[in-house]
Amino acid sequence: MARSGKKLGAWGAVLPLLGYCAVALGLPVWALIWEGIQAPDANGVNHFTFSNFTTSWHGVYLTGMLSSLRLSLLTAVISAVVGLVAAYAIAQSRGRLLKQAVLTASGVLANFGGIPLAFCFVATIGTGGVFLSWLNDAWPSFQLGTFDGLVVVYPYFLVPLMVLTTLPALDGLRRQWREAATNLGGSAWQYWRYVGGPLLLPAALGGFVLCFGASFAAYATARALSSGTVPLVTTQIASVLSGNVLATETNLGMALALNTIIVCGLMMAVYLPLRKRSAKWLES
Amino acid sequence: MNTTAPAPAPASDSAAARMRGVGLDLSGLHRSFGATRALAGFDLSLAPGELVALLGPSGCGKTTALRIVAGFDTPDQGTVSLDGKDLTRLSAAKRDMGMVFQSYSLFPHLTAAQNVGFGPRLRRIGSAERDRQADELLELVGMAGMGGRYPHQLSGGQQQRVALARALAVRPKVLLLDEPLSALDAKVRLQLREEIRRIQQEFGITTLFVTHDQEEALSMADRVAVMRAGSLEQCAAPAELYDRPATAFVAQFVGTMNHLSGQIIEAGRVRVAGRELPVDGPCPTVGTKVKVLIRPESLDLAAASAEAGTAESAGAGQVLMATFLGATTRLTVRLGDGSEAKADLPSHRASEFPVGSRVDLIPAPRPVLAVEDADDTAEG
Numbered sequence: 001m002a003r004s005g006k007k008l009g010a011w012g013a014v015l016p017l018l019g020y021c022a023v024a025l026g027l028p029v030w031a032l033i034w035e036g037i038q039a040p041d042a043n044g045v046n047h048f049t050f051s052n053f054t055t056s057w058h059g060v061y062l063t064g065m066l067s068s069l070r071l072s073l074l075t076a077v078i079s080a081v082v083g084l085v086a087a088y089a090i091a092q093s094r095g096r097l098l099k100q101a102v103l104t105a106s107g108v109l110a111n112f113g114g115i116p117l118a119f120c121f122v123a124t125i126g127t128g129g130v131f132l133s134w135l136n137d138a139w140p141s142f143q144l145g146t147f148d149g150l151v152v153v154y155p156y157f158l159v160p161l162m163v164l165t166t167l168p169a170l171d172g173l174r175r176q177w178r179e180a181a182t183n184l185g186g187s188a189w190q191y192w193r194y195v196g197g198p199l200l201l202p203a204a205l206g207g208f209v210l211c212f213g214a215s216f217a218a219y220a221t222a223r224a225l226s227s228g229t230v231p232l233v234t235t236q237i238a239s240v241l242s243g244n245v246l247a248t249e250t251n252l253g254m255a256l257a258l259n260t261i262i263v264c265g266l267m268m269a270v271y272l273p274l275r276k277r278s279a280k281w282l283e284s
Numbered sequence: 285m286n287t288t289a290p291a292p293a294p295a296s297d298s299a300a301a302r303m304r305g306v307g308l309d310l311s312g313l314h315r316s317f318g319a320t321r322a323l324a325g326f327d328l329s330l331a332p333g334e335l336v337a338l339l340g341p342s343g344c345g346k347t348t349a350l351r352i353v354a355g356f357d358t359p360d361q362g363t364v365s366l367d368g369k370d371l372t373r374l375s376a377a378k379r380d381m382g383m384v385f386q387s388y389s390l391f392p393h394l395t396a397a398q399n400v401g402f403g404p405r406l407r408r409i410g411s412a413e414r415d416r417q418a419d420e421l422l423e424l425v426g427m428a429g430m431g432g433r434y435p436h437q438l439s440g441g442q443q444q445r446v447a448l449a450r451a452l453a454v455r456p457k458v459l460l461l462d463e464p465l466s467a468l469d470a471k472v473r474l475q476l477r478e479e480i481r482r483i484q485q486e487f488g489i490t491t492l493f494v495t496h497d498q499e500e501a502l503s504m505a506d507r508v509a510v511m512r513a514g515s516l517e518q519c520a521a522p523a524e525l526y527d528r529p530a531t532a533f534v535a536q537f538v539g540t541m542n543h544l545s546g547q548i549i550e551a552g553r554v555r556v557a558g559r560e561l562p563v564d565g566p567c568p569t570v571g572t573k574v575k576v577l578i579r580p581e582s583l584d585l586a587a588a589s590a591e592a593g594t595a596e597s598a599g600a601g602q603v604l605m606a607t608f609l610g611a612t613t614r615l616t617v618r619l620g621d622g623s624e625a626k627a628d629l630p631s632h633r634a635s636e637f638p639v640g641s642r643v644d645l646i647p648a649p650r651p652v653l654a655v656e657d658a659d660d661t662a663e664g
């Protein structure tokens with residue numbers, strides 16, 4: 001009895017938060033669904049329809065969706081690999097100070113996307129800057145405002161994100177595990193194959209999924225660098241919503257936004273169980 | 285042996301037969317970490333099948349020595365040999381030594397049975413055979429039926445049992461344990477102590493057991509090696525270590541020890557608490573003021589004589605505290621010079637000296653260690 005009372009008490013404490021989430025997140029999603037399944041007829045009267053969703057999965061919007069998925073997959077793979085290697089190097093280093101510095105810097109850089117990052121590239125490094133001219137020598141067709149340009153720029157905020165999500169797991173690998181594996185006759189390769197690898201996998205996959213989601217949902221960087229010339233779901237939503245030509249366009253924007261939320265929701269649905277599993281192993 | 289424990293698992297007979305103890309020798313080991321000298325010429329020999337406890341205060345180099353034996357660290361100087369074969373440079377993976385760590389060493393993503401089967405799996409033993417071995421070993425360590433549990437579903441003591449089974453699964457030539465019980469509750473610690481000893485004897489496996497708990501060392505080991513500041517102070521059977529400590533350090537570190545003021549009155553004889561006793565081991569020069577080391581059980585008490593308080597009765601004092609220990613009671617006596625002495629008496633006798641009563645100390649007429657008063661830490 002006392003136990004269930006305690007449980008209720010714990011729930012009571014988070015109730016306000018749940019209420020807030022329901023309002024702050026639930027209402028917009030509800031609005032997206034509500035608006036997404038309506039369209040005005042010739043007289044401006046709204047009717048229920050699936051046409052917005054049908055449109056959102058065809059033509060330029062399908063191209064945008066596919067291009068967004070391709071960009072996210074590519075940048076997430078690059079960032080996951082680079083980030084994991086970087087996190088491993090940091091975890092191996094002895095200096096506490098370095099680790100703290102890198103974590104803080106990653107925290108800032110992971111949120112560095114958007115206009116600041118674009119500005120950094122365009123203004124500081126410059127369209128005629130050292131980095132870009134060097135890149136142009138090696139890769140003549142390279143331009144910042146293209147799909148390839150975004151592939152180069154996105155990892156600047158995705159790699160720190162990967163470092164942030166995997167460093168705790170790498171730090172959680174205990175020396176005893178490695179030594180126990182060695183003591184039982186295991187080589188370095190066998191340790192990674194049977195112990196280190198499986199223990200890191202959830203965190204690494206989780207980091208990858210998070211990078212994918214962050215890349216998919218990124219808007220400001222793409223907008224600032226490409227001014228909408230690269231077809232991406234996020235920039236399409238913006239142009240549909242800001243075009244304010246027809247009321248139908250608003251409804252289409254809502255449908256597109258809902259598609260984005262579904263993709264990101266799927267990513268979270270993959271990420272959260274992975275994180276939970278990793279935490280259970282590494283923090284006990 | 286614990287009479288309530290079930291008979292040893294029959295299958296382990298064959299395992300025991302395959303595990304013949306081998307001798308382990310550490311000689312002249314030196315290891316420094318920067319300015320810290322963790323090992324400074326450490327020597328130790330283990331006979332086949334023997335359990336030696338490596339005992340010493342924290343930071344004296346026990347773990348460093350064990351890690352060098354296991355091959356996780358290399359000595360700056362000195363050798364480790366097994367059965368006469370030098371393996372100082374052999375990689376840890378090839379040493380055939382089972383190691384049990386202080387805590388949290390089980391692989392968290394594997395079940396207890398999979399943890400035990402880890403070594404055999406690396407040795408390409410089939411899964412059916414692995415499972416059979418794991419069941420057998422888990423039963424041996426008192427974990428029958430719990431093979432399917434993950435480490436986070438086990439208590440600290442259970443985890444250490446599994447860790448022991450995992451180490452034994454590779455049929456190691458030597459078992460190394462680094463304070464395996466120090467993270468456990470007192471009760472579990474006592475129980476596991478007995479079980480580790482039983483299993484070690486059953487397998488006849490040469491074992492080096494690191495601990496900073498003298499009671500643990502004395503109760504489990506065939507011999508106890510007392511370490512101090514990176515080198516061996518004394519290695520002897522528990523009773524010998526307790527009764528005839530080679531140095532003042534050992535005497536003070538192992539068991540409870542009284543330090544009574546005394547004076548050397550002639551070569552090999554010391555005057556303490558109004559009595560003359562023979563000095564064991566090195567004797568300071570005649571006339572030197574010394575601390576005489578006497579165990580609580582070697583001190584008896586008598587009701588204070590009439591002349592109490594005179595200069596002659598250096599052993600006179602007052603009972604300050606009585607601690608009931610069961611069969612015996614420890615009486616703490618404040619002496620005339622302000623120091624305290626502890627005397628263990630059978631409880632029925634101790635009741636003759638209530639707190640506050642005046643008493644005389646009576647040291648048992650046995651040889652004692654005497655160290656110079658000025659410097660307690662001088663080498664013996």
Ligand SMILES: Nc1ncnc2c1ncn2[C@@H]1O[C@H](COP(=O)(O)OP(=O)(O)O)[C@@H](O)[C@H]1O
Nearest residue numbers: 317320321322341342343344345346347348349
């Ligand atoms: N890897 C290391 N780096 C630096 N100092 C170390 C290292 N390992 C041990 N030491 C030092 O060596 C000494 C002995 O350590 P250790 O063998 O762990 O002692 P014990 O196990 O007896 O407590 C200590 O002073 C410790 O600080």
Ligand SMILES: [Mg+2]
Nearest residue numbers: 346347348463
């Ligand atoms: Mg230690």
